[in-house]
Amino acid sequence: MDSRKCVALIAHDQKKDDLAAFAQANEVELGLWKIVATGTTGGRVQEACPSLDITRLKSGPLGGDQQIGAMIATGNVHMLIFFTDPLTAMPHDVDVKALMRLATVYDIPMALNRATAERLIDFQHP
Numbered sequence: 001m002d003s004r005k006c007v008a009l010i011a012h013d014q015k016k017d018d019l020a021a022f023a024q025a026n027e028v029e030l031g032l033w034k035i036v037a038t039g040t041t042g043g044r045v046q047e048a049c050p051s052l053d054i055t056r057l058k059s060g061p062l063g064g065d066q067q068i069g070a071m072i073a074t075g076n077v078h079m080l081i082f083f084t085d086p087l088t089a090m091p092h093d094v095d096v097k098a099l100m101r102l103a104t105v106y107d108i109p110m111a112l113n114r115a116t117a118e119r120l121i122d123f124q125h126p
C-alpha cells in the first residue's frame with residue numbers, strides 16, 4: 001500500500017507554465033509525494049515531469065476543484081499547491097473559493113503562488 005501523503009497540484013490557465021516549471025525544478029521532491037491534480041494541470045505537469053505518477057481528476061471547471069476539496073475533507077489530501085490567476089474572472093469561482101475554504105478549515109499547508117510553493121516543498125515532508 002502507498003502510505004505516502006498526498007499533494008494536490010492545480011494551476012489556472014495563465015499559471016500553468018509557472019506550475020510546470022516549478023514541478024520540473026522540484027521533480028525529485030514531488031516524487032516523494034502521492035500526487036493528484038485537476039485534469040488539464042495534471043496533463044501539463046506529467047509532460048514536464050515524466051518520472052512523476054500523477055492521478056488526474058476532472059478539469060477544474062467540471063468539478064476537479066470540488067473533487068480535491070472532498071479529498072481534503074476526507075483526509076486524503078495533505079497539502080495544496082494551487083497557482084491561482086487573480087486577474088481573470090472564472091465561471092467556477094465558487095468552486096475555487098470552496099476549495100481554499102476547505103484547505104483552511106482542515107488546516108493543511110496551502111501555497112497559492114510559486115514563492116510560497118518553493119518554501120513549502122522544502123520544509124514540508126510527506
Ligand SMILES: O=C(CO)COP(=O)(O)O
Pocket residue numbers: 010011012013037038039040041042058059060061064065092096
Ligand atoms: O480550473 C482549475 C482550477 O480552478 C484548473 O483546472 P484544470 O487543471 O483542468 O485546468
